[in-house]
Amino acid sequence: MKNFKKILGLITLVAIIAVAFAPQAQAKKKRDRKGQAIEDLLRQGNECYEAGNYEEAVSFFEQAHKKGNIKATHNLAICYSEGQGVTQNQVQAFKLFEKAAKKGYVDAQVSLGTMYKNGYGCKQDYKNAIKWLEKAAAQGDSDAMYLIASCYYYGGNGIKKDIAKAKEWMQKSADAGNETAIDNLPKIK
Numbered sequence: 660m661k662n663f664k665k666i667l668g669l670i671t672l673v674a675i676i677a678v679a680f681a682p683q684a685q686a687k688k689k690r691d692r693k694g695q696a697i698e699d700l701l702r703q704g705n706e707c708y709e710a711g712n713y714e715e716a717v718s719f720f721e722q723a724h725k726k727g728n729i730k731a732t733h734n735l736a737i738c739y740s741e742g743q744g745v746t747q748n749q750v751q752a753f754k755l756f757e758k759a760a761k762k763g764y765v766d767a768q769v770s771l772g773t774m775y776k777n778g779y780g781c782k783q784d785y786k787n788a789i790k791w792l793e794k795a796a797a798q799g800d801s802d803a804m805y806l807i808a809s810c811y812y813y814g815g816n817g818i819k820k821d822i823a824k825a826k827e828w829m830q831k832s833a834d835a836g837n838e839t840a841i842d843n844l845p846k847i848k
Contacts, residue, residue: 697726704734713744724755732759733767740770740779753780759793768795769803776810785810786817796831804832805840812847822847 704719717738723731736755739748753774759767770794775784789810795803808828816818827845832840 666756695724697731700726701728701731701734704731708734708738713738715744717744718803729759729762729764733764733770736767736770740774749774751780757803760794765795765798765803768792768798769800769806770807772803776806783815783816785816788816789818796828799835801832801835801837801840804828804835804836806835808832808840808847827834 671717700719700723704716704723707713707716707719717735718732720735721737724735732755736752736759738744739755740752741747753771756767756774760771768791772788772790772795774780775788775791777783789807792803792807792810796807805828810818810827811821811828812825826844829840829844829847833844
């Protein structure tokens, strides 16, 4: 009888623990399914984009963007920038790139820096271009390093022409394996 009470007590304890943790386990499964669903939307959007079905890609990207996926936000911005699947709208592209860039997405930081550099969807501003490109460069992006070099090489729009800085950034980009930087580094004088 003593053993029976101990076993019954253990079973009761296990049942209490299982009931207590069941909502957490279910919530985790739900989060995992939600995360997977968002990734599926992104994957489907990318597949449609690669196949040239831009309108359908935009639909998937918008859904994933609304659920907070920054890669989808960036891809949607590209669609707006290029006019693929939507009417071309550089201002909307800029806003979307900015949203993803502020969340630390390196590709969006490069894109936003490029928008500022070229004045697409915003006023041309090399200072802001360099600000965003430096964030991407700090994460090792060689394209960002190359674009910073070009801002210093040409100067203007808030940045003084500085060949030494241009060469320094071009060297960093080349060292990171950027083929364009490797080809252009000897031309900077």
